[in-house]
Amino acid sequence: MSPTASLAIDDRLSELFDELSELTGQRNAIDGRIVEIVAExxxxxxxAAAGARSVAGLVAWKxxxxxxxxxxxxxxxxxxxxxxxxxxxxxxxxLSLDxxxxxxxxxxxxxxEHYxxxxxxxxxxQLRTALKLAPKPRPEPSTDADSDPEPDPGPQPSVTTTTDEQYTSWHIRLPQVEAAAFDAALQSHRDALIADWRCDAEKLGGAGDQRPPMPTVADAFLRLVHAGWDAEAAERPHGHRTTVVVHVDVTDRVGSLHLxxxxxxxxxxxxxCDATCEVWFDRDGRTLGAGRSTRTVNRRLRRALEHRDRTCLVPGCGATxxxxxxxxKHWxxxxxxxxxxxxxxxxYHHRAHHRxxxxxxxPADQLMVTDHAGRPMTSASLARPPTQPPPDVAPCSGPTGERAQWWWYEPFDPHRPPSVN
Structure with missing residues (x-):
């Protein structure tokens, strides 16, 4: 390559790098403003008022x-x-958003300040590597030095629950052997859920933002409950199954869980509405019966419904x-x-609707979904051509990116006292 051609390439790269540096700085500043909006x-x-499942779900949608x-x-x-x-x-x-x-x-x-x-x-x-090198949090030392240690009875299983207005929290404490069996069962059920999730994702093709959320450990736990509890229902007293029983007073429209x-x-x-539960109607303290037998969707109707709708019909969701x-029209x-x-x-959106x-x-052929303020919800993003000039910030050339000498690097330690200059 001749010196003249090489000089022309260098000049062209310099111009492109200058423009890229300026646009990168503007993009970073725009991301900073987006972060402020999302933080609010x-x-x-x-x-939640917009009908999204989470903050991240709202950002992906809008x-x-x-x-x-x-x-x-x-x-x-x-x-x-x-x-x-x-x-x-x-x-x-x-700095970039990443x-x-x-x-x-x-x-x-x-x-x-450190990072x-x-x-x-x-x-x-390099930031990911630095964060991996950071020491794990250490437990706080005990302040009760005068108390005598009690003899260790060994690992004991325990289950405790706490209940508030919306949730019941379970804290399960198991010895290592039982915990290993419990972990294996959870992992097995989560693997099965993830396999189904991947099938759904492949069916959706390139619509990555419409994929259902990745199955969590909580989903695996519920699958474990439903799969194991009913396995031997015939051998249990009265054939109890994992069915929620609800009592509804037809006069006052007051409902309660069984016992x-x-x-x-x-x-x-x-x-x-359609949760898998058993509903009993009462009047004046007397049980009338289990209501209309057609409250729950049968298999034939369910298949027709799945063929028509395929996913959650709330815009921006896409769960399957x-x-x-x-x-x-409520049952x-x-x-x-x-x-x-x-x-x-x-x-999630079923509960959001009833709340x-x-x-x-x-009807279904004229479905309308609105948020709490009555605004129609659509699956389209809010992106539109800008009407304001880009932020006036300094160009960003990006990190220097020199080779990291990790043996000289001192990871952040929250327990280390700050250095005094």
Missing amino acids: MDRDELW AGVSPSPAETIAAVAHRLEELPRCVTGLQDGR QVGVIAQRAAEGSD ATLAASATVT GPLLSDADRQYLT RGLHAHHL EDGGLTELVNLALVCP GLITIRG
Whole structure:
């Protein structure tokens, strides 16, 4: 190559690098503003009012991005006040969203200054390595030095529960051997759920942002309960199965769980809509019967419903597993169990509808989904041509990216006292 041609290539690369540096700084600053907006939605829980399942779900839906960058934005937004230097670097255009996202997702509390300084020269891969080198949190030492240690009785299994207005939390403590068997059972059921999840993802093709959420350990636990509890139901007293029993007073429209607490109006409507439960109607303290036998969708109708709807019909969701057949005109209000009065919705949006966060109106061929303020919900993102000039920030050339000499690197340790200059 002649010197003249080489010089022309260098000049062209310099021009392109200059433009890339300027656009990268502007993009980083725009991402910083997006993080601020999402942080406000996270702080005030506005994502739930919009009908989304989570902050990351709202970002993926409204920004038209895939789940991975949406989770990164949500992670930075959640720690906005905890990482002021890193976020300022993002807003000034000096740091990228991926750099700050790695820190927000993995860094220990109090490490903002350490990683903000490191990110000025480290690539995303180098930041991940640095975070892996950080020591794990150490347990706090006991302050009760005068108490005599009691003899260790050995590992003892225990199960404790705590209940609030919406949830019941289970804390299960098992010895190592029993815990290993429990872990193996959970992993087996989660593997089966993930296999189904991948099949659904392949059917959706390239629509990555519409894929159902990855099955969690909680999903595997519920699958374990449903698979094992009913296996020997015939041998149990009265043939008990994993069926929720609800009592509803037809006069006062008051519902309660069998031998349990009263239900809110939203939970009563949710359970009597299509959840797999047994509903008994009472009047003046006397049981009348189990109501209309057509409340629950039969197999034939369910198949027709799945063929028509395929996924949760709430825009921006796309879940395909564990869907409920929702009565558009509530069953307790006289709605019929027919195809025109049914729609598939995921459990989250089913509850959200009965709690008033979203509204689903029918019939099925004229379905309308609105948020709590009555705004129609659509699956389209909010992206549109910009009307404002790009942020006025300094160009960003990116991290220096020199080879990391890890033997000289001192990882962040929250227990180390700060150095004094």
